[in-house]
Amino acid sequence: MRRPLALLAALPLLATSACGFLGGSEEEADLQVYSARHYDLEAAFDAFTEETGLTVEFLNGDDDELLERLKAEGQNTPADVFITVDAGMLWNAAEQGQLAAMDSPVLAEAVPADLRDPDGRWAGLAMRARTVVYDPEAVDPAELDAEDTYAALGDPKWRGRICMRDETASYTQSLVASLIDLHGRERAQEIVESWVANDVQVMSNDVELLETIDAGGCDVGISNHYYLARMLEEDPDFGVALYWASQEGEGVHVNISGAGVVEGSDAPADAQRLVEWLATDGQSQFVDDNHEFPVNPDVEPEELIAGFGEFERMPVDAAAYGSLNAEAVEVLDEAGYR
Ligand SMILES: [Fe+2]
Known part of the structure; x- marks a missing residue:
């Protein structure tokens, strides 16, 4: 069961309890994603749920807003994964201590070295x-x-x-x-x-x-x-x-949209699994709807952008x-x- 959450833009940045922003009566999904991508993520998350049984909810906002929110929430954050649309912002989030290191042979294999953090705190997912x-x-x-x-x-x-x-x-x-x-x-x-x-x-x-x-x-x-x-x-x-x-x-x-596991996540292993899935089995699902280039060199770009040539x-x-x-x-x- 995956459902988009309301837009964040107008909300004040408040520290919330683990399920506070879900509105109490809502059932909490296994993974909460803060995403700055203003493109449709539902199809990719649905496919992830189908393959793994893990449910995903996401909250949209812009990069700066979501990073500020993570910092304000600290260890109480409901977020497990942070997705940004800028490499500089990934670096920034890691620099400010908001991303946990992933020890991931899967990402090391799937994502070219310049498109991921040498310390494993984030990985590019779309180019x-x-x-x-x-x-x-x-x-x-x-x-x-x-x-x-x-x-x-x-x-x-x-x-x-x-x-x-x-x-x-x-x-x-x-x-x-x-x-x-x-x-x-x-x-x-x-x-x-x-x-x-x-x-x-x-x-x-x-x-x-x-x-x-x-x-x-x-x-x-x-x-x-x-x-x-x-x-x-x-x-x-x-x-x-x-x-x-x-x-x-x-x-x-080129720039990247990428993701990392949130430092305050209470499900870092599942969160890492989502990031790994997005870089591998879920690559096409993640990038194709928005006509982005896969970061994973084993995955072909969709037809229209392939037509732009190498x-x-x-x-x-x-x-x-x-x-x-x-x-x-x-x-x-x-x-x-x-
Ligand atoms: Fe854009």
Whole structure:
């Protein structure tokens, strides 16, 4: 029996008793998941229940909110598993003592080393590529710089033609953190300033960004790949194409959605079993509905995104994205990116 819980957004962060937030009369499931994924998890959890007999309930919120809630609840938390949508946030949750180490040969086998914590406190479960998208009626992909595609959007030829995501999005912040990690702060600052000098149009979500390109409001932009996959699923003639960035350089910037066992969990073995299942038998169930790439190299991506073709990716450095987040925010602010 798995049921989604109410949205957390409006609730004050209160320490609750073990079953407090379930509302007393509700029967408690075996596992409680705090999830920042705003995508459907029910099918995957139902399949897990069918295979293992363990029931799962989940609570949605955003990464920051849920981490604050875990910290406030401490050892009294009802949560067993924390799922985030950003590598930096996984690092952050571990750094703040909210995740218990998993000693898991299963995860070591299923998840590439850069997509999991060396100390076993979290593992990536789904990969999302933040790459360049363009209007094929306005842009010949040969015009894009294959070596450093992100930085080259600062070339004056793109003036007034680029759309990007707003400065408050973790997607933007982790991309800029990766630029700082790669090129140093000074160069990252120059890159962001060159986008601003090109009159970048800043959008509040990736769907709006893609729709703007489709409508001719921008020629080129940066988006997570799965939003484009969603648009193409609805309308195969949607007028935006994907370009795998920096294939002759450092590779595409990717981020992960991943999970760890909550430090205060009263069922850490079952919680670890869920994380392991999501990385193995449950991989396709977990990633396919949202058109994400499996982290497990033995699992094939679903058809639509497989059609985007193979790509080289930058290694994910969760510690860098997490520890450079504040600097990334400063770089964006100082560049006047908004
Ligand atoms: Fe997203």
